[in-house]
Amino acid sequence: MFQSCLPGALRSWSRGVFSTSTRPRLVLGIETSCDETGAAVLDETGRILGESLHSQKETHLKTGGIIPLVAQRLHRENISRVVQEALNRSAIEPSELTAVATTVKPGLALSLGIGLDYSLKFVRQHQKPFIPIHHMEAHALTVRMLHPLDFPFLVLLVSGGHSLLALAKGIDEFLLLGQTLDEAAGDTLDKIARRLSLRNHPECGTLSGGQAIERLAKEGDRLAFHFISPMGQNYDCNFSFAGLRTQITGAINKKEKEEGVEAGQFLSCVKDIAAASQHTVASHLAKRTHRAILFCKSKGLLPEQNPTLIVSGGVASNEYIRQILKIITDATGLHLLCPPSKFCTDNGVMIAWNGIERLKQGKGILSYSEEVSYEPKAPLGLDITSEVKEAAIKVPKLKLRTNS
Template sequence: MNINRCFRKYTKLFNQGKINTALNRLDYSTEKHGIILGIETSCDDTGCAIVDTNGNILGEALNSQHLIHLNNGGIIPPIAQDLHRQNIENVVNEAYRQSGVSFKDIDAIATTIKPGLPMSLHIGTKYGKHLCRLHNKPFMPIHHMEAHALTARMHDKSIEFPFMVLLISGGHCLVAVAKDVDEFLLLGESIDDAPGEAYDKMARRMKLKNLPEYSTMSGGQAIETAARKSDNPLGFKFTTPMLFYKDCNFSMAGIKNQVFRHLVREEKENNVTADGVIPKVNNLCAAFQLCVTRHLCHRLQRGMEYAEEKGYIPQENKTLVVSGGAACNNFIAEGVQMVCDTLGYKFVRPPPKLCTDNGVMIAWNGIERWKRNIGIYKDFEHIEIEKSSPLGKRLIEDVANENLSCNWVKLSRLNKPQSTWYPLKRAVEN
């Protein structure tokens, strides 16, 4: 092969993004002050924020499609795409207006490109690139789950690498070790529905939306609220899934099947009409939530013990970050807190508005990368969206091969009067 052919082949691969080289990154100083604009459209929320290197949110805006999809019985991708297209310019302009900065002061545009709904991701990615071309700015492609994992570092400056991460949302459930800004070790992931998705599906099946007090709530909010009213959360028996599996993977399918069987039996016994709600719906929500929490805590605990045994988490730096939309559930958070207390971990959960999808987390991930001079692209036309994208290096099989046996943390503190979930006392014995 002659030199000209070699050069043409190299150029073609480079333009396709198949050759990663420092030539495709701008050389920025990590010492100077930086301002990043972040755009998020991975699912059904159109978000934008402008954040600086000190973690100050200069401007932010969010358009939620929640009620529209709630009335449609779930997220419909073409509708989500149309709503992103209708709202993205207004959302970006609002965040920009709040910030009081000029586009010449913004150093880069960070945009979620993976993972997520392709039709939604396309809108944010195209608009982010449009802004880059219009204002001659570099483009920063962002991994949605990495952004969730690192947002806590904006909220709590004391968090240092490495730390444990539990991400629970409508589309994802995973436990990992965050070793650095762009280096993760994936210990476990969902093999079917994520917790938020399971909550939404079960809330629809229980017809909670037909009750006025829950009519505008997400499935997770409705189930959590109903569970608080339970007078007998042990009235429905659930089996915690995957107890004999030695990995850290998560599964909601078996829990959903148990809910479905209880519902069918209750509807038949109580002659519930098509749009009716079973009399013991509060108790069923409480039992369901308890089973989900116990399952999450078991898989998390094994991940923690594995990470410590392998030396991935030093004893002096034991921190767990919990984020994602389902992390807003206070019952789940309290159960996870108990695991952290027993194993000696610091528990960190960002404020609710930073747990759910938002532009701030994307802008902050851009800041983290800006400081390290990672993933800042001047030539960005080859960068495409990705529907699926694993988080970091996969160690799931290695976790199973370790064959760890765990002495499960008892979640008995939920019995105590000071617990925010005192109505569920007696519900959690192990």
């Protein structure tokens, strides 16, 4: 969590500017934590005045995964243009900005460094306050830009780099209930797609690994393969996907031998494997989320009126996973909210909105002269995973079936 590091006099000045000025407060958000270079200008109501996004997806699809040095180079080549496009589209001059918010943790070190270096030069040139942003915090709060939602609420954040469950108690106050012990859900789906050579599939050439799995799974039979959902005897809310990927890889190897399939070719049952893989990932996410809901209810951590589960991050774009999670929220009386797909993946809008949230409460606002470092690894909030494990809550069985 970030605390304000402004000297006393500057804090008083900032409170005056942020609280009494009749000019609209505007924040420029900059995102470079992984492979998307994003920038956006928002006002304090959450209205998007201008945004720009450069995706590196095509480049990384060709190399079979994100190469940090390549991601760094592409961020460096595009960040000035992306920020200028966001400013031009918003018709806002740098002098009109109230502050600049930038992702500083967690993420790829080389990518974070590009965004932070650019931002610090920008705020020093224009003498604007700087708001360092926790990437996962931004994902968790994006939905508040779109829906009136009070704290506390439960958050499931699932992406290519993260899988975690947390209770959001405030804009910078989170209780960590569970997290992945090995790889993230999105990373697992991407690796399965690569193992199935889906980059060469006629239906999947321009899709990411997770998107390719979702596309093929729609025409597959998830019951054709039985993969065991991980950690069935662990009564906590942590995730583990590496063992599941080993199961799936074993099934692929077996089928390739049976069919005499060579590298780069497709199994006849590729859509069934995609469907079964997607379902097992969804089932694992759902069961841990179910336990998190029961734990929060047992401790009185969720409001009695309109308790809500927010699902965000790139994997939250997967419609099948959303449908499975909806079964859980319907059974437990929670309201399920997901940002639109374009706001689930990394973008400058969510960073700017997190800056707006912090600006309104005067939290984590730094002087343009402050030194700031990026942090590739950074936990979200207070870790109470051991308390969740001690509760040893057994989750009742639910039929996780959808119409699709």
